[in-house]
Amino acid sequence: MSDAQKSPRKKLFCYGYGYVAQHLVKALQKSNAEWDFVVTTTDREKLKDIRESGIKAYLFSDDTPFNDPLFAMDGVTHILISTPPNRGGDIVFQTHARDILQIATVEWIGYLSSTAVYGNRDGDWVDENSGINPSSERGTKRAKAEMQWLKLRRIAGIPINIFRLAGIYGPSRSAIETVSAGQPKRIDKPGHAFNRIHVDDIIQVLIASMDQPKPGDIYNLADDNPAPSHELIKYACELLDIEVPPLIPYDEDDLAPMARSFYKDNKRISNDKIKDKLGITLKYPDYQSGLKAILDQSDDA
Numbered sequence: 001m002s003d004a005q006k007s008p009r010k011k012l013f014c015y016g017y018g019y020v021a022q023h024l025v026k027a028l029q030k031s032n033a034e035w036d037f038v039v040t041t042t043d044r045e046k047l048k049d050i051r052e053s054g055i056k057a058y059l060f061s062d063d064t065p066f067n068d069p070l071f072a073m074d075g076v077t078h079i080l081i082s083t084p085p086n087r088g089g090d091i092v093f094q095t096h097a098r099d100i101l102q103i104a105t106v107e108w109i110g111y112l113s114s115t116a117v118y119g120n121r122d123g124d125w126v127d128e129n130s131g132i133n134p135s136s137e138r139g140t141k142r143a144k145a146e147m148q149w150l151k152l153r154r155i156a157g158i159p160i161n162i163f164r165l166a167g168i169y170g171p172s173r174s175a176i177e178t179v180s181a182g183q184p185k186r187i188d189k190p191g192h193a194f195n196r197i198h199v200d201d202i203i204q205v206l207i208a209s210m211d212q213p214k215p216g217d218i219y220n221l222a223d224d225n226p227a228p229s230h231e232l233i234k235y236a237c238e239l240l241d242i243e244v245p246p247l248i249p250y251d252e253d254d255l256a257p258m259a260r261s262f263y264k265d266n267k268r269i270s271n272d273k274i275k276d277k278l279g280i281t282l283k284y285p286d287y288q289s290g291l292k293a294i295l296d297q298s299d300d301a
Helices: 019-030 044-052 091-101 137-156 175-180 199-211 229-240 257-264 272-278 287-300
Strands: 010-015 035-041 056-059 078-081 108-114 160-165 167-169 186-188 196-198 218-221 247-249
Touching: 010 019, 019 035, 019 199, 035 044, 044 056, 091 137, 108 137, 108 199, 137 160, 160 199, 167 199, 167 287, 175 229, 175 287, 186 229, 196 199, 196 287, 199 218, 199 272, 218 272, 229 287
Parallel strands: 010 035, 010 078, 035 056, 078 108, 108 160, 160 218, 167 196, 186 247
Antiparallel strands: none
């Protein structure tokens, strides 16, 4: 292939290099396109490991912004923001939004938000046109971060997309590991259901959006099967041939505040938009297929 036929090299900058960002980088490394990567972390030990893997990395947090952000982000074409927000909203917006506006090469920015922005809907369905009404501190922070970026989209035309993620699971992060650790709990709150999304499906949505950017769009990332968490635990136990623990009534269990806030919100997430606008067919449309694949992969390892 001649140089003229080669597709131009892309450069992804990941603010935060957690579970989703790592899977995205791995997927792009395996793709036919040519990519360079720059990522951030708050951990000095992790910084060393990332650099030793061959990926350029910087320390970054809300109290450790870049001294020279235009140098750090030079030539960036794609930006993924997966850093957790603070009370002021998104920390990348607070520290470097003005700098990002100066980078002429940016084609796509993805902000990973949460379906927590919808708040409690007493089990009703929500889609991207539903108003946001967070009922938790986590959801309130995410909603503020979304509004910051969307306002900048309206003012300056920044190519932002918002991805509202349901409960993330995948290899090393699922009910399989919870059950294997020997402390599964099955909490019963009648009528409660939630969606989840396998990391492989998150990645295919992000890549589809990068390939066909629609600046300003908001997408729900969720599976087809909202279900109570105790069903997930039961199925994982059955896959592992482990005795299914009894149901514990929600009102009788001494849940930690974070876990209790999880049960406070009750809604079902529509994912029609990623299918209709991005052409997505979910690899794991329900928890059964997702957990089975995780177990099969671990058996093959």
